[in-house]
Amino acid sequence: MKAFGSSGFLLGLVLGFLITTGFFYLSNYTSVFGRLGNNTSVSIDAVASAPSTTATNPTKELQARSLGDAAKRVPIRKPGDGKVKPVAPTDPAGPIVKPPQFIPGQEFPQRNPPQQSGPKTTETESKAAVSVFDWKSISGSAIHFNGTEKEKLREQCRLKYGHRTYLPEKLKRLPPMLYTFPGAGNTWCRLLIEYSTGIYTGSVYDDASLLGPLPGEFKCNWQVSAVKVHPHTHHFSELHSGSFGSDNNKCNKGNVRRFERVIIVLRDPFDSIWSEFQRRITQSHVSGIRQDRFNWPRWQANAASLSHAYFDMWEIEHMGIERQLKPQDILYIRYEDLRNKKTRVEAMRKIAVFLRFPADVPDERLECAFVLADNRQAHRSVDESMMTKDLAYRREIACRMWSLFGNYAAKHNYKPWNNYDCTGFPKIPRINVGPQGEYDRKWVRPGQKLIDFRSNVTEQQRSQEEQNVMEGLREERERHRREKFGIGHAKPPPKQRPNKRGPNRRGDKINNLMAKIQEHQAEVDKVHNA
Numbered sequence: 001m002k003a004f005g006s007s008g009f010l011l012g013l014v015l016g017f018l019i020t021t022g023f024f025y026l027s028n029y030t031s032v033f034g035r036l037g038n039n040t041s042v043s044i045d046a047v048a049s050a051p052s053t054t055a056t057n058p059t060k061e062l063q064a065r066s067l068g069d070a071a072k073r074v075p076i077r078k079p080g081d082g083k084v085k086p087v088a089p090t091d092p093a094g095p096i097v098k099p100p101q102f103i104p105g106q107e108f109p110q111r112n113p114p115q116q117s118g119p120k121t122t123e124t125e126s127k128a129a130v131s132v133f134d135w136k137s138i139s140g141s142a143i144h145f146n147g148t149e150k151e152k153l154r155e156q157c158r159l160k161y162g163h164r165t166y167l168p169e170k171l172k173r174l175p176p177m178l179y180t181f182p183g184a185g186n187t188w189c190r191l192l193i194e195y196s197t198g199i200y201t202g203s204v205y206d207d208a209s210l211l212g213p214l215p216g217e218f219k220c221n222w223q224v225s226a227v228k229v230h231p232h233t234h235h236f237s238e239l240h241s242g243s244f245g246s247d248n249n250k251c252n253k254g255n256v257r258r259f260e261r262v263i264i265v266l267r268d269p270f271d272s273i274w275s276e277f278q279r280r281i282t283q284s285h286v287s288g289i290r291q292d293r294f295n296w297p298r299w300q301a302n303a304a305s306l307s308h309a310y311f312d313m314w315e316i317e318h319m320g321i322e323r324q325l326k327p328q329d330i331l332y333i334r335y336e337d338l339r340n341k342k343t344r345v346e347a348m349r350k351i352a353v354f355l356r357f358p359a360d361v362p363d364e365r366l367e368c369a370f371v372l373a374d375n376r377q378a379h380r381s382v383d384e385s386m387m388t389k390d391l392a393y394r395r396e397i398a399c400r401m402w403s404l405f406g407n408y409a410a411k412h413n414y415k416p417w418n419n420y421d422c423t424g425f426p427k428i429p430r431i432n433v434g435p436q437g438e439y440d441r442k443w444v445r446p447g448q449k450l451i452d453f454r455s456n457v458t459e460q461q462r463s464q465e466e467q468n469v470m471e472g473l474r475e476e477r478e479r480h481r482r483e484k485f486g487i488g489h490a491k492p493p494p495k496q497r498p499n500k501r502g503p504n505r506r507g508d509k510i511n512n513l514m515a516k517i518q519e520h521q522a523e524v525d526k527v528h529n530a
Helices: 002-049 058-066 123-131 147-161 186-197 236-241 247-253 269-282 296-324 335-339 344-354 363-372 395-411 459-485 505-529
Strands: 177-180 227-229 262-266 330-334
Touching (some): 147 363, 177 186, 186 335, 186 344, 236 296, 262 296, 269 296, 269 395, 296 395, 296 459, 330 335, 330 344, 335 344
Parallel strands (some): 177 262, 262 330
């Protein structure tokens, strides 16, 4: 009985504590709920009484409410204004609401302004430099600049339109993709977009060699104006469905999980393929290939491989884009129209308008974009010792390529190389090459010859060309060794193999035993001599 009485007393204490605690939390919950209800009703009344720009469109209002708490209309109050004005909801797939007095590249402060060395330029000097700007000298094709005038013009453009930054985080905007074949002038087009809009561009890749001219190369988020993508690495079906990948998964981290709008930059397929082949061989966007070290079989194999990649881009990717996207969400731009001084301004204006920037961008800014985009790191320089596409595209090669993709290229007003008559030529076969365009005897079956479509080349000439290629490869390897190990080392020093088993204990034992034998023999000799 005593045990039962003590346990009942403890049970009563526990029940009393639980009942008291429950009443305490219930009272606090009802008070907090009442306060939340009062505040919510006030904010809803304020929003309902405030003038709204989307009140006349119930469909957009329902879309804004369906976006969740982040997209609800939150009332804000401006200084000196007694009225409460709602913030318009942002819809990445719909039209972008332009911020008040939105001037690309001017109203957004630069996050990390570059530190200029030397004497600072005053505001008066800057305005004076801009005031002497003469646009007749830019748009006029008959005027030729010398070095000093061109540098002066570039400096004036830099002072007025050289500022670039990112879009603010609050302006949630899904960027379109810049969908171009390799070698179609993607780097140059990105520079044009950045200087025309004042907003950086991003990429799904992490190309460290482009960080100099394009600081947004490692970005893929809502703060860039466009995102670079190549069709031979990313299929449109994956880009549109959201199953694509990016370097370091940066697009997924930046909330860019799919693309709904696209800018397609087209270039003459022969120019694009030649440019991409040079990039594969030199591993650079600006270097060329020596003429005396030109590898003809490797070039023809890469021409065949890239021709089929170009055909697949038109046959699969572009057809998929036109089927799944609306016409107003697709913009085709010809690279040649951007190079032509008569059509480049209007072509650049189409890109700016497609990126949701004001249509009244001044011609002055667009012309300056072409001046500033003339970057040494974005163009390939070729001298007399370098191989040119005029020499590389022989009729036997160019006509086989045209027989493959000519039907699609002709739709965009492209013609066969050098206006060759390609009637009767077969399609160039599909040939597999390495990631950097590798193609030699290791890539063909035993006993099979390397591909060569040239008909007027003898076996002796082919043998001499192969010797020149091998000599060039040896020179390239020696150059890499000198750069890595210094001028005095033609070959790398021999590597010392580490002993995975630790010190050589067996050798140490033998050495110690031999030393003891020698000591014993010396003692024996002393005894005999004594």
